[in-house]
Amino acid sequence: MRAYAIGDIHGQLDLLRAAHALIDEDRQRTGDADAPIVHIGDLVDRGPDSAGVIAYLIDGLAQGKNWIVLKGNHDRMMEMFLRDHPMVDTQLLIDYNWLHPGIGGIETLGSYGVEVPDGIRTYQLHPKARVAVPDAHRQFLAQLSALYRYGDLCFVHAGIRPGVSLEDQTEDDLCWIRGAFHASTADHGPLIIHGHTPVDEVTHYGNRVNIDTGAGHGKALSAVVIERREVWLLTPDGRVPVARA
Structure with missing residues (x-):
């Protein structure tokens, strides 16, 4: 049982x-062309080309690639703003x-050619954004799942609510949770693969693995391969084992 995962893209x-190229190299070494590649969410915001990221993912899925794309809190905020009536x-x-300047939506709209000048009001900006962002991109964000289960692995963006079955998790928690999830040493059943909270390096806590290494803050975007409950970081020199913390 093998799966690949890519952290918060932003x-x-x-x-x-580059992350996909590392995965392709690992696929060639293993001869496994079928293992899924899970994108852990936060596709957009802060970085320079959110529009290009969404187009790239839509195109790959249309080609039939075995990619899973999950919803992060930033993807959710973008989708909510772009509804018929913008929501917060x-x-x-x-x-x-x-x-808000700290969120990254301004940079995302900029990648679609929409400027957000100081003093502009939502009623002035919203229709421009709706025109600039293709319907296909808005629909793509709206249909994203927040959880993907694969064998003994469970992929989510932020984490899960400890003590709550996977079937009963809320999207709020799957996209936003931090404290209660991070503090829990409980066996959640499957190994939880998540992002949302940047760490200096991919970290395996035994019951969860955080793969967000800060691409949204000018740092690395990590790609990993997971076999059973063991994790390796993919690098240009091959696999590097991720030891349990």
Whole structure:
């Protein structure tokens, strides 16, 4: 049982292409062309080419590639803003929205050619954004799943609520949870592969593996291969084992 996973992308198309190249090299070494590649969410925001990332993923899926693309909190915020009537994610701080300078929505709209000048109001910006972002991109974001189960592995963006069955997890938790999940040493059943909270390097905690290494903050985008419950970081020199913390 083998699967590949790629951490939070955040509009870094060049890094995403490089991650796929590392996976292709590992596939050639193993002779396994069928193992799924799971993109852990946060496809957009902060980086320079969120539009290109979404187009790349849509194109790969249309070609029939065995890719799984999960919903991250940034993808959810973008999709909610682009609805017929823009919405703000209730998990955000009270004075935040997708276009807050710390979130990254401004950079995402910029990748679609939409400027967000100071002082513009939502009613002025929203119709421009709806025109600029293709329907196919909006529909793609809207239909993303928040959880993918594969054998003894469970892939989510942020984590799970400890003590709650996988079937009863909420999208709020799957896209946003941190504290309770990070603090838990419980056996969740499957090994949870997640991102959302940047770490300096891919870290295996025994019951979960965090693969977000900060691409949204100018750092690395990590690609890993998982076999059973063992994890390797993929590098230009091959696999590097990820020891359990």
